[in-house]
Each structure stands twice: as structure tokens, then as C-alpha cells.
Amino acid sequence: MYDLVIRNGLVVDGSGLPAYTADVAVSGDSIARIGKVAERGAREIDAEGKVVAPGFIDPHTHFDAQMLWDGYAKPALSHGVTTIVQGNCSLSLAPLKPDHRMRLVGMFNQIEEMPLKAFREGVVWDWETFSEYIARIRKGLAINVAPLVGHSVIRLWVMNDAATERTATDDEIEEMKAVLRECLDAGAVGLSTSYVDMDEKLQPVPSRYADAREVDALASVLGEYGRMLQIVPEFYDPDLTIARLDQLAELSLKYGIPTTFSPLFVNADNIDAVDRVMDRVDEQFARGARIWPQVQTRPIDISFCFAVPSLLFIRLRSWYQIMRFGSHDEIVGALKDKETRAKLEAEAGELAPLWPTLILRQVKTDANQKYVGKTLGEIAEMRGTSPVAAMIDLSLEEDLQAHFLSSSMGHDNDEKVGGLLKHPRVHIGASDGGAHILSFSTYGDTGYLFGHFVRDLQAMRIEEAVKKITSDTASIWGIPDRGLIQAGMVADITVFDPKAIDRGAEKFVQDVPGDGSRYVRDSLGVDTVIVGGGVAWSADKGYQDQRGDVLPGARAEAPELMAAE
Amino acid sequence: MSGAVIREIEIAAAHDGVAELIVTLEFDNGGRSLVTLDEVAAGKLLELHGTDDPAELPGTSWTYVRDALAASSGRYAAAAE
Structure with a gap:
């Protein structure tokens, strides 16, 4: 008898080859047989009409802190993600000396919006080294974790306060190399660094004080292991981005390592520039370098409340002037003043199509909770008023803390983004899962990939999309035994309904330690998520088995040269 | 560079979900370059130009953009002290 049999599913095996109908049998933590399985399983899953795919791998997350209190990385696992890469952008939680804890907490708070209170009330600081941190998160681990070590924390470990003051000495660089080897x-699955991030004092993070010889020296250590270098380039400037990826290419060629940079997204300011970046990526791949750009699937939304000035209003002179220069009381006074309000409402007519589409995302009062998630058009109808009037009224009722969202304001050119996602040298990722938790939801990008680009737009075949986020990702990162539905592979499997998979509506929930809150999205159409042969989540029973592992693990070898196209 | 002027402005969505201002600079030789300004820098740009109407910006010198960016980044130096 098998431990688990998934019957009659449409197997999309992660190779990119055409799907086929079969049963998948699991013994222990591995896939034992694919085909017609006569034997029964201790547990059986009816996958008729559903896709049976390898578990999804998310290469760009910041779950480092959340893993200390939530081994499921909720809700990422429920979206079908069975492996996360954390520690991106130069920041990991180890190695970390006790004296540096609050500095790093400040960086996580600034960059990832992880509340200070969550660290105070959700974290027992019982590790210093990377191996101690790994031992710590192994307890209750339900999702697989491939942890990057952050350049900023290695620098802090070796240089202490000087990490944010100067370049390193030769001795310090040698010590950093030794620390990286230990990690x-x-x-550790590789090293992350950043050329853009700021700490809580709005100073550059430690990695930004490194000179080229330091980065070169650390890349040489990655070369000993064939491991990944992830960077955040100056993504807002295409010329600087291209310069950085040229540097990455040299390191990739010199030390034989894979590299990746994130984010690369399509915006009003860079539609042509994205083509230039991709041309250079193609040129460097042709030289033999591996410099994988990470592209997210979801569009970028703009959020705002009247307590903070937003450039969304810059073309509305009266609005912007009040928001930009008014104190809290002056803004409230202006919105309450009949004459001023009439002027504002008249001026808002310039952007008339925008207002009904805005979504109310968050309020403080119980009375207005019933409107959360609705558009201003819908709320206006419920209240018998106009969308602009509803926005003003809600802002006053919430003491300016009514938060609104204008969806799909960037990275929303479907043709361009769809083309990028299909590109053989684009790495689908950059979800930022576990980060920006007070600004927007970073979960559900895989649902959006299948719902929007595969099902609605038919921009990709489902086999292509699955391959991109499973076997390609495993190959790029050198994660063995995962990413394919094949006998002998580890049984990380996601079963989903191709007609229903999507991301749910964004919602604000209070589930962060210390009474903290965050934006999340539920999964839609995902049926069962299996990690290491155990059912980690199912739509009917929720979160279950904890069989996650730390990857790449002992069986890993150096990453392959290139993912198959 | 001395004759570069602001040619267009546009609102875009930043990576972290806030609105940012994209300024297109046009150079003497017809070449164009894009500069991204956050809310503080955009506000400073309007202030330096002595206007509250962004529609008045096209045609004015690139030096306003330079000075706005310098003033905006100056807040980081102040915060670090």
C-alpha cells in the first residue's frame, strides 16, 4: 500500500511537455509511481478535473522573521508554494550577534515593514550563527526553505559599527569569506546583496558600503560551492541596472556562479528600457553568464490615505496643496468646509473615471468595516452619494485613516509583462512574500499567473507556466530532487483546479505577533498542497503536516549551467 | 546638458505601492532621459519652480530637477546625523 495516491489528475509534470492523465503514488517522502496505480493508498485524493503539478517555488521572499513563529509561511503555502527562498536583498536574520539584534530589527522594520512589536513578542532570540538559526526554524517547518545569507548581516558580524562607515580591510574581507563559508x-543557498536599500535611519544598509573587491571576494566563495548571488540593482534607472548586470555577468563567468537580480518590472517610465535590459541579459547569456532577471506576475497598485500626501493627486492642484502642506487639522478643516469641499469635488471631475474604481482597503471604525473591499462606486450607491463624496466622507469618519487603493497602476501592460514572463531567460519571482506587510499583499502571484496570463489571456500554456515556477526555478537555484513530477523525486505536489485557480481579494488581518496586522490574499482553486509526501494544506482541512526541509540540503550539487528552454 | 528642459511629467506606480513622478528631460540634441522623483522630491520641484501646478513644469530647466533631487536626498543626510 502506498502512503498517498492522487487519482485521475491531469499531470503537468514541470518539464514543459504536454499534460497527461495519470495517478501519482507517493511512498514516504518520494513519488513512487506515475501511471495507472492499482494499489490503494493510506490516503487518497480524487484529482479528477484538476491539475497535479510540482509544488511551486518562490525565489524571492522575506519570510525570515515569520518562519520563527509560523513554519507554514501562511498563506503562501495555501497558494501552492512548497519552497520559498528567503534572505533576499542583503537581509537575513543570521549570523547575528546579540548587540546587533535591534539594528537588524530596524532594517527589517524599515525595508520589510515587519513591526517592532512582532520581534519583541514573537521572537525568542536563541541563535547567533547561521546553523543555529537553521536549527531554530526546522522546528515545526511545514514549507521548504532555501535560505540566502545577507551580505549586510555578514558585514555587520565582522565589522560591527564600521559596517556602515567604510570599506573593509583585507583582513575583514578574509573574515567575511570565512563567515560566508560557514553559512x-x-x-545557505547563496548570498544576497543590495545596492539600493536604506536602514531605519535612512542610511544605506551595510552591503552598500562594500567596494568591488569585497563583492568579488565573496563571489569567489560562492564559486567554491556553485551557489547563487542575488542582488537588488538600482532598478529605477535602466542604465545603472545594465551596468550592474554587466558586473554580475563578470562574476558569473569568473567564478562559474548563477546570479539573479530583482526586481525588473514594466512601468510607464521604462517600457522601452525593459527591452534594453533584456537585450543585455541575452547578450550576457550568449557569453555564458547566468544573470537571471526576476519578474513578478502581479500588477502594482497605488495606495493612499489623506493623512499622507500622494502624488496620485498632483494634477489636482487644490487637493495636492491641501494634502502636501496641510496639517492634520487643516486637512480635516478643509474637507469639512462647504466651500472648499465644493471646490475639491468640482476639481475631482478632471479624473472622473478614476474615483468609482478606487477600492476601500482599510478603516478603523466598526461602522465602516462593511465597506472594506468595495469600490467607491459601490459604496456611493449604498450611501446614495457620489464616489468622490464617499471618499471624503469616509476619510472624515476615519480621522483621515481611510485607506484607498487604485489597482493596476504599474506593471500592468499585459502584452509586455506576458512576453517577459514567457521569456526563456526570465525568472518568474519577486513576490516579496512576507514583506511590505502593511502596504499590500505579497501572496497569490502564482494564482494570478494561472488565472490571468494562462486562463484569461491565454498568453502562456499551462505547461509553460508550471515549468517556469517549478523545474526552471529548481534548476536555476540548484535545488535537487524537486520541481518535477517524476518517480524518485521528492513529493512536493500542488493539486489545483485550472478553471478556478486565482488569488483572492486582498484583506487586512490581525495575525502578526504583538497584535500586528498585515495584508493577505486567500488562495482560490487550490485543492491540496503536499510537502515531502505529507499533506501540508488542503482546502477542506486547512494547514496540516509539517514535513518541510531546509534546501538545497545534503544531496545538492552545484547548480546546472542553465534551465532548459 | 546646459539646455536640457523638462518635456513631460507622468505619474507612475513605485515598487512599494506609492505614486511617484516621472520627469522626461529633453537634451539639446533631442535625446530624452527619464528621472524618477518621490513625493518629497516632486514637492520640492514645484516649490523651487514657485508653482503648485505641475502643468507649468514642461519647458523649464533641468536644474530644478537637479536641485529638487539634491534637496530630497539631503533629508537622508539630516536623518543620519
């Missing part, structure tokens, strides 16, 4: 030996 890689302990299970």
Missing part, C-alpha cells in the same frame, strides 16, 4: 556549509 554555506550550514545550508
Whole structure:
């Protein structure tokens, strides 16, 4: 008898080859047989009409803190994600000396919006080294974690306060190399660094004080292991981005390492520039370098409340002037003043199509909770008023803390983004899962990929999309035994309904330690998520088995040269 | 560079979900370049130009953009002290 049999599913095996109908049998943590399975399983899943795919791998997350209190990385796992790469953008939670804890907490708070209170009330600081951190998160681990070690924390470990003051000495660089080796030996999947991030004092993070010889020296250590270098380039400037990826290419060629940069997204300011960046990516791949750009699937939304000035209003002179220069009381006074309000409402007519589409995302009062998630058009109808009047009224009722969202304001050119997602040298990722938790939801990008680009737009075949976020990702990162539905592979499997998979509506929930809140999205159309042969989540029973592992693990070898096209 | 002027402005969505201002600069030789300004820098740009109407910006010198960016980044230096 098998431990688990998934019957009659449409197997999309992660290779990109055409789907086929079969049963999938699991013994222990591995896929035992694919085909017609006569034997029964201790547990059986009816997958008729559903896709049976390898578990999805998310290469760009910041779950480092959340993993300390939530081994499921909720709700990422429920979206079918079975492996996360954390520690991106130069920031990991280890190695970390006790004296540096609050500095790093400040960076996580600034960059990832992880509340200070969550660290105070959700974290027992019982680790210093990378291996101690890994041992810590192994307890209750339900999702697989491939942890990057952050360049900023290695620098802090070696240089202390000087990490944000100067370049490193030769001795310090040698010490950093030794620390990086320890981290890689302990299970790190690579090193992350950043050229843009700021700390809580709005100073550059430690990695930004490194000179080229320091980065070169650390890349040489990655070369000993064939491991990944992830960077955040100056993504807002295409010329600087291209310069950075040229540097990455040299390191990739010199040390034989894979590299990746994130984010690359399509915006009003860079539609042509994205083509230039991709041309250079293609040129560098042709030289033999591996410089994988990470592209997110979801569009970028703009959110705002009247307490903070937003450039969304810059073309509305009266609005912007009040928001930009008014104190809290002056803004409230202006919105309450009949004459001023009439002027504002008249001026708002310039953007008439915008207002009914805005979504109310968050309020403080119980009375207005019933409107959350609705558009201003819908709320106006419920209240018998106009969308602009509803926005003003809600803002006053919430003491300016009514938060609104204008959806799909960037990275929303479907033709361009769809083309990028299909590109053989684009790495689908950059979800930022676990980060920006007070600004927007970073979960559900895989649902959006299948719902929007595969099902609605038919911009990709489902086999292509699955391959992109499973076997390609495993190959790029050198994660063995995962990313394919094949006998002998580890049984990380996602079963989903191709007609229903999507991301749910964004919602604000209070589930962060210390009474903290965050934006999340539920999964839609995902049926069962299996990690290491155990059912980690199912739509009917929720979160279950905890069989996650730390990857790449002992069986890993150096990453392959290139993912198959 | 001395004759570069602001040619267009546009609102875009930043990576972190806030609105930002994209300024297109046009150079003497017809070449164009894009500069991204956050809310503080955009506000400073209007202030330096002595206007509250962004529609008045096209045609004015690139030096306003330079000075706005310098003033905006100056807040980081102040915060670090």
C-alpha cells in the first residue's frame, strides 16, 4: 500500500511537455509511481478535473522573521508554494550577534515593514550563527526553505559599527569569506546583496558600503560551492541596472556562479528600457553568464490615505496643496468646509473615471468595516452619494485613516509583462512574500499567473507556466530532487483546479505577533498542497503536516549551467 | 546638458505601492532621459519652480530637477546625523 495516491489528475509534470492523465503514488517522502496505480493508498485524493503539478517555488521572499513563529509561511503555502527562498536583498536574520539584534530589527522594520512589536513578542532570540538559526526554524517547518545569507548581516558580524562607515580591510574581507563559508556549509543557498536599500535611519544598509573587491571576494566563495548571488540593482534607472548586470555577468563567468537580480518590472517610465535590459541579459547569456532577471506576475497598485500626501493627486492642484502642506487639522478643516469641499469635488471631475474604481482597503471604525473591499462606486450607491463624496466622507469618519487603493497602476501592460514572463531567460519571482506587510499583499502571484496570463489571456500554456515556477526555478537555484513530477523525486505536489485557480481579494488581518496586522490574499482553486509526501494544506482541512526541509540540503550539487528552454 | 528642459511629467506606480513622478528631460540634441522623483522630491520641484501646478513644469530647466533631487536626498543626510 502506498502512503498517498492522487487519482485521475491531469499531470503537468514541470518539464514543459504536454499534460497527461495519470495517478501519482507517493511512498514516504518520494513519488513512487506515475501511471495507472492499482494499489490503494493510506490516503487518497480524487484529482479528477484538476491539475497535479510540482509544488511551486518562490525565489524571492522575506519570510525570515515569520518562519520563527509560523513554519507554514501562511498563506503562501495555501497558494501552492512548497519552497520559498528567503534572505533576499542583503537581509537575513543570521549570523547575528546579540548587540546587533535591534539594528537588524530596524532594517527589517524599515525595508520589510515587519513591526517592532512582532520581534519583541514573537521572537525568542536563541541563535547567533547561521546553523543555529537553521536549527531554530526546522522546528515545526511545514514549507521548504532555501535560505540566502545577507551580505549586510555578514558585514555587520565582522565589522560591527564600521559596517556602515567604510570599506573593509583585507583582513575583514578574509573574515567575511570565512563567515560566508560557514553559512554555506550550514545550508545557505547563496548570498544576497543590495545596492539600493536604506536602514531605519535612512542610511544605506551595510552591503552598500562594500567596494568591488569585497563583492568579488565573496563571489569567489560562492564559486567554491556553485551557489547563487542575488542582488537588488538600482532598478529605477535602466542604465545603472545594465551596468550592474554587466558586473554580475563578470562574476558569473569568473567564478562559474548563477546570479539573479530583482526586481525588473514594466512601468510607464521604462517600457522601452525593459527591452534594453533584456537585450543585455541575452547578450550576457550568449557569453555564458547566468544573470537571471526576476519578474513578478502581479500588477502594482497605488495606495493612499489623506493623512499622507500622494502624488496620485498632483494634477489636482487644490487637493495636492491641501494634502502636501496641510496639517492634520487643516486637512480635516478643509474637507469639512462647504466651500472648499465644493471646490475639491468640482476639481475631482478632471479624473472622473478614476474615483468609482478606487477600492476601500482599510478603516478603523466598526461602522465602516462593511465597506472594506468595495469600490467607491459601490459604496456611493449604498450611501446614495457620489464616489468622490464617499471618499471624503469616509476619510472624515476615519480621522483621515481611510485607506484607498487604485489597482493596476504599474506593471500592468499585459502584452509586455506576458512576453517577459514567457521569456526563456526570465525568472518568474519577486513576490516579496512576507514583506511590505502593511502596504499590500505579497501572496497569490502564482494564482494570478494561472488565472490571468494562462486562463484569461491565454498568453502562456499551462505547461509553460508550471515549468517556469517549478523545474526552471529548481534548476536555476540548484535545488535537487524537486520541481518535477517524476518517480524518485521528492513529493512536493500542488493539486489545483485550472478553471478556478486565482488569488483572492486582498484583506487586512490581525495575525502578526504583538497584535500586528498585515495584508493577505486567500488562495482560490487550490485543492491540496503536499510537502515531502505529507499533506501540508488542503482546502477542506486547512494547514496540516509539517514535513518541510531546509534546501538545497545534503544531496545538492552545484547548480546546472542553465534551465532548459 | 546646459539646455536640457523638462518635456513631460507622468505619474507612475513605485515598487512599494506609492505614486511617484516621472520627469522626461529633453537634451539639446533631442535625446530624452527619464528621472524618477518621490513625493518629497516632486514637492520640492514645484516649490523651487514657485508653482503648485505641475502643468507649468514642461519647458523649464533641468536644474530644478537637479536641485529638487539634491534637496530630497539631503533629508537622508539630516536623518543620519
